[in-house]
Amino acid sequence: MPRKGLKPDKLTFGALINALCMELKIKEAFKLKKDMCKIYKVPSSTFIYGVMINGLCRIGELTLAFRLKDELITKKLVLNSAIYNSLISGLFKAGRRDDAFGVIEEMDSNGIKPDTTTYNIMIDEFGKAKDFESAYRVLKEMPDKGCKPNVITYNMLIGMLCKDGRLSEASDLLEDMPRQGCKPDVVAYRTLFDGLCGGSQSEKAAFILDEMIFKGYVPHSASIHRFVSGLCQGDNMKLLFRVLNSLAKGNAIDENTWLMVVSRIYQEDGPQVSIASQLLDSLLL
Structure with a gap:
């Protein structure tokens, strides 16, 4: 210069x-x-x-x-x-x-x-220490201090709650976000979905999956594969078909997942095979 x-x-x-x-x-x-x-x-x-x-x-x-x-x-x-x-x-x-x-x-x-970053640092610290009572207190105090929680605030808390196995609280927090003027993003949904899958709460995970797909979000492909794999190892075929239907709507099923599902379905005897075949045919159209 x-x-x-x-x-x-x-x-x-x-x-x-x-x-x-x-x-x-x-x-x-x-x-x-x-x-x-x-x-x-x-x-x-x-x-x-x-x-x-x-x-x-x-x-x-x-x-x-x-x-x-x-x-x-x-x-x-x-x-x-x-x-x-x-x-x-x-x-x-x-x-x-x-x-x-x-x-x-x-x-x-x-x-x-x-500012919001200051409070997020505090919430992150309390969450790491599993002092969720203090983390919630800070979250509640933020609007009174003229600071609005942002999506990072909620995503941190949801992630820490899921990690600690407090899945019901994490679900409630995600549900409360719109009421607090904060729109959940794909990170919030993916975090909760993974937490529910890891906690073997398949029905709730399927419900969150439906909501994600409706809003244009999809889980990570590895998360989808693990979730579907777990369902294939169980006997709740109705839930498996429901999940497949949701994933097909979001165009979120890869070839390996399809092959795994097909292999599982054709292990069934009786009318399940016919129903499954019709479902797969309709999803592939």
Whole structure:
């Protein structure tokens, strides 16, 4: 750039330092920041401090991260919620919960309101600790604090509830999302579907599958194969046919799954074979 008569500015260095921090090349980012100030005489910015603090928190270098935050304040740059969120997340990951809550208090005292990301970090931490009572409390408090839960908020909770075997609560949460002005996405449905399948709740999984297909979503192909495989090993042929019908509507059955189903159906004796053949013929049309 200098050879072409162009002077690198904050945006130039911001893009480069951000890329280095994304790749966790923090040492190189520090060198470039130093060159930026000393060689190119370009002052740093809140954005540059933010991406560097985030990178340091990701690798657990919290002392350096807080040192940069103090340097930012000394240079009279503006702190923002993104910088605080990086510090809070890093402290939680390091198991320093009390310090994380201390930063949240500092954030509030400095007139920076916690945002949805702040609350999502807290919910994620409580969920990992299986403290669902506290996670629900935070979820309930968010609207009162002027923060609306987003689809990430709900997806995290649904995933953690499914992982803990609390499938009924996860189902209730997904059902409550539209009432809270948050539309469930494909991740929410896939997470719950996989949870129900893993919990051997085939009827409920089939119900969620119907809803997914209706909304234009489909499970992962591996999830479909596992679910259908489980049904093929059971004796509830009615449920198997219902699931096949739903999957056919969503064009979500691969060749291997079809072959597995055909093999299972033709193990049956009596009228089941005729019914199954008619069903398969109708689905293939």
